[in-house]
Amino acid sequence: MELNDTTDYQLCFACGQRNPYGLKLVFQLENDTIVSDFRPQAEHQGFPGVIHGGIVATILDEALNRTTMLADVPAWTMTGRLDIRYKRYVPYGPLLRVRAKLEMQRGRMAQASGYVTLAEDENVILAQAHGTFMALSPEMITNLMHENPAMRDFFAPHAQKPSDEVAL
Numbered sequence: 744m745e746l747n748d749t750t751d752y753q754l755c756f757a758c759g760q761r762n763p764y765g766l767k768l769v770f771q772l773e774n775d776t777i778v779s780d781f782r783p784q785a786e787h788q789g790f791p792g793v794i795h796g797g798i799v800a801t802i803l804d805e806a807l808n809r810t811t812m813l814a815d816v817p818a819w820t821m822t823g824r825l826d827i828r829y830k831r832y833v834p835y836g837p838l839l840r841v842r843a844k845l846e847m848q849r850g851r852m853a854q855a856s857g858y859v860t861l862a863e864d865e866n867v868i869l870a871q872a873h874g875t876f877m878a879l880s881p882e883m884i885t886n887l888m889h890e891n892p893a894m895r896d897f898f899a900p901h902a903q904k905p906s907d908e909v910a911l
């Protein structure tokens with residue numbers, strides 16, 4: 744199962760390795776959870792020494808989103824709802840870890856939860872989140888593949904063969 748974009752797109756703000764302004768997160772599967780370590784840069788601060796809450800939200804959003812790849816029917820999803828509790832300020836300096844798990848999937852909807860912690864001690868929970876995610880519609884996937892042929896492999900389980908493709 745491919746958790747990271749290896750196509751020539753790679754512009755996602757959170758995970759795109761070609762996005763010069765992005766966070767360049769790389770995800771791994773670990774015991775049914777999605778994990779990524781992240782070392783914030785100076786530009787990710789809000790208050791001095793404090794990582795901006797929007798950056799923390801992005802990390803959680805992206806990790807929770809990835810858990811839908813662990814569903815019985817893996818799917819790429821859009822975030823419908825994201826609830827975050829910022830428990831402690833996220834410090835600029837130490838390596839951080841985000842870990843997320845799939846809570847449930849029903850039809851096109853999935854729910855997931857996760858944490859941002861210090862990488863060296865996952866007992867130090869800095870922020871936690873719960874979210875609802877909706878599988879991309881077949882029409883949206885077809886459009887994405889039409890506009891970005893490299894995504895065909897990425898979405899292969901859902902892909903229509905070229906001969907099936909409807910004129911857009």
Ligand SMILES: CCCCCCCCCCCCCC(=O)SCCNC(=O)CCNC(=O)[C@H](O)C(C)(C)COP(=O)(O)OP(=O)(O)OC[C@H]1O[C@@H](n2cnc3c(N)ncnc32)[C@H](O)[C@@H]1OP(=O)(O)O
Pocket residue numbers: 748750752753755758804805808820821822823824852875877893894897
């Ligand atoms: C090569 C590939 C590379 C890929 C790039 C790398 C990966 C990048 C990954 C990036 C990841 C980045 C992540 C991002 O940044 S994703 C971007 C941020 N999110 C969005 O832009 C989403 C915008 N909203 C929508 O598109 C639609 O509203 C969605 C898709 C969410 C639903 O619209 P849809 O038309 O599908 O459904 P419906 O409206 O008919 O509703 C049907 C039912 O579904 C349930 N429901 C619906 N909404 C919610 C909700 N909010 N909470 C709870 N439940 C919800 C509810 O039961 C509802 O029934 P009812 O209650 O109405 O009766």
